[in-house]
Amino acid sequence: MRIDKYLWCTRYFKTRNIATNTCKKGHVKINGQVAKPGREVFPMDEIRVRKNQIDYKLNVLAIPDSRVGAKLVDIYRKDTTPASAFEHNELLNYSKDYYRKKGTGRPTKKDRREIDDYLETPENKPKDDATASKE
Template identity: 35%
Template sequence: MPVDHDIEKQRIDKWLWVARFFKTRSLASEAVERGRITLNGDRIKPAKQISSGDILIVRIESYSYEIKVLGLSGQRKSAMEAQKLYLETDTSREQRELLSARLKAQPPLFYNKGRPTKRDRRDIERFFTNQEDT
């Protein structure tokens, strides 16, 4: 993405939307207000101006991204071009991949596909009778 050289500062909520961390600017603004985004270690407001070289910590659900702002852009473009606006630290990427693998390895806490079938009911009964035996 050609970085706009005429932009020296940009609102954090707009940058997060342009860099495709959030689907809408209002979601980005809400995340900033809730304290899920920190700029150089400080809580900020959605209207805070950022510039190249700033360090952001972005927390989305269970994942945390530590990124360095490389450029600013006035338009939202493709994801490949948006990735050129920032650089994620190696430790952040490793921790995120480790967490992702750990979450995938865990079985879902509760999976409800409706009323149990006869086979499901038998499996449930077998499970509980085995639990009582031990």
């Protein structure tokens, strides 16, 4: 079975076209070699797929006849993706939440004043000419 069809059948991609484009971009490797969409997959092959900034590692157990239900996917592949890959993705999500929410636009006048007040700490405030001459 072709690698793009296998990834679609085992529900890693929603459409076969997306799986094909992912293979063309070089995000799919079979046994350490970059795979084109037409590359054949056999049982006991190791597949690495880069999807949503996560590197998935799969071992092919069997070849399905057609697209399978979500409950039956584990019959045809074994997912050996390390948990650290998912933890890294969670950290990326937390770092994105630190910044402004998407779609809120540029800072308002109130936001700018709060930023200015925060940046002007007592040690960073500029000295007035009158106070500077007295010292």
